[in-house]
Amino acid sequence: MTTNAVDKILLAHGGGGRLTDQLIRHNILPKLKNDILAELADAAKLELSSSSVCFSTDSYVVKPLFFNGGDIGKLAVCGTINDLAVAGAKPAVLGLALIIEEGFEFRLLEKILESAADTAKQNNVPIVAGDTKVVETGAADKIFINTAGVGTRLPGVDLGFDKIALGDKLIINGTIGDHGMAIICQREDIKFQSDLESDCAAVAELVCKILESIAGVKFMRDPTRGGLAATLNEIVIASGHSIEITEADIPVKPTAQAAADVLGFDILNVANEGKFVAVVSPESAENILSLCRNHPLGKDAQIIGSVVRTADAPVVELITRIGGRRIVQMPYGHELPRIC
């Protein structure tokens, strides 16, 4: 239990005075413990293995804060680690900033911090910088987290839309839509029961393994908000090439599909938090696929399609189970607010 006399966050905990100091020393530091953070300096001094780095930041406002398969703390750490990894960098350090609504329970804050710390530790990416703000009731919904991260670029790895060429294959490391469907089914206002679990996970280890051991990866992205449909459309728009995917090859859990059907979502538009899409050369595709399948986060990996010639405007086209064809468009974008 907390050493603070109160069990809820007060505005004064963000005021920069004694309560802020207590909050940081008694509640935050012990969870995220590492030497750099313990200095409580204004900025972290870093010694990185390379001067060529990637830098990324992302904010997390997921609702509910705790969901099957994760929580906002784990999500905030995994999300930024994944962003660095798919850019071709080995995640090195993270910063973590909290915006807390007055009245938020210490008990929940500690649970979230523990989860963030565990995830960071498991992935060997220390949280070396942080910040805490408290806002009055109603100015935020319980807690928002921002993480930023620096990663060192893997030598010889240069990913980009411009590398994508006709004939390249598309690989996904597992089932789609698990995060979004798990979240929506757990929303208090939805009341839809299921045992779906979010895929929330850091894929950096697997991604780095692929990039370090097999040549031929052209581009990678984690299909989070907007799902696979948004990521594929982004690839199409930026590369100018069309993509053809085969419905029967896209891995989907039957429960996720059923929940999506009942609630009227296209599973292709539903968010993932432990997935990556890799555009790879045709020669390397099978090797990358088998490397994925030998890793716990890639056991359901599949080649789902390829880069094809564009007839008029570049599009994502899906070959359906009955052999029909249809366009997969960029989702409208608000069907599922606060998914991450």
Next chain:
Amino acid sequence: MLEQIYKAHALMDEVCKALGRQINIMEVCGTHTVAIFRNGIKGTLPPKIKMLSGPGCPVCVTDAGYIDVALKLADDKSVIIATYGDMMRVPGTNGSLERKHSKNVKVVLSSTDALQLAQDNPGKTVVFLAVGFETTTPATAVVVRQAAELGIDNFTVLAAHKRILPAMKALLCEKNHKIDAFLCPGHVSVIIGSDAYVPIVREFARPCVVAGFEPLQIIEGLGEICRQLAKQEPEVKSVYNAVVTPQGNATAQQIINQCFEAADSYWRGLGKINNSAFRLKNQYARFDAFKRFGLEEKGAEDVTGCRCGEILCGLIDPPQCAMFGKTCTPDTPVGPCMVSSEGTCAAWFKYARKGKTAQ
């Protein structure tokens, strides 16, 4: 599955050759429209079969005048509007519930959620935007009855429930219609029964085939329609026998009849159709939001340039409308067919490739 699909395709090919003309089949239901696009079925059909998308998306056909009433109610701070998510983007004559950004508009997944909202907020009056065909009407009737039994007086219903048969008849009475046959809605037929279409077959000699929403059922349904057209023996047939019976769901029909009676109604794009809607019976008048708040739904004028009416009647395809994909998109819908994800224009915009799937 593929084998049965090939068989149905072979039958359709044969009939198309024998008849030597274009066959226009209307899928009445919006869920069929989406399933046909989502599975790429159009592209697999013989070129002579043309699918027309009918008025069976309840959100699409909800008149702007109805949305205007809902928007007016949303201004009342003592009111909570409970609505299915699809209704949020439906345009009224001046804005939509989504653009209103009102805190007293809540999205619900079921009528029981709306009733619960009333129980949880005794200081407010909940107005449930009750839309849908015969499929969702029983669910509204159930909560109206519950509200009456439990004395939940802060629950009201703004009913826009529609009846599918009067709309199908209205289409067949149009001078220029091109409809050869109907692929009838699976969900509605569970409630009203497949025999409900017998008068249409008798009066207008059009095949009425009920199908489910799996691609195989849709294609089998189309095959059956072709078979009937070739033999010139139109009849009612269901290829959705697992859940659709000739008489339908008697309990659901009973509860609809207890709470609702037929009334004339405005349909976006089609205008006023006699006896095409359900309104609450007098004994439940205190739950009728129109009466409680003294409001009336006025038929709104359709937007100039919008050709949804012709699209709903199967007279043109969406790309033939000058607004399609330009001033009217799923992000900025103008006409009813673009508003709902089940609307014809939204499905064309989302799933069909320009020039390729268009017939």
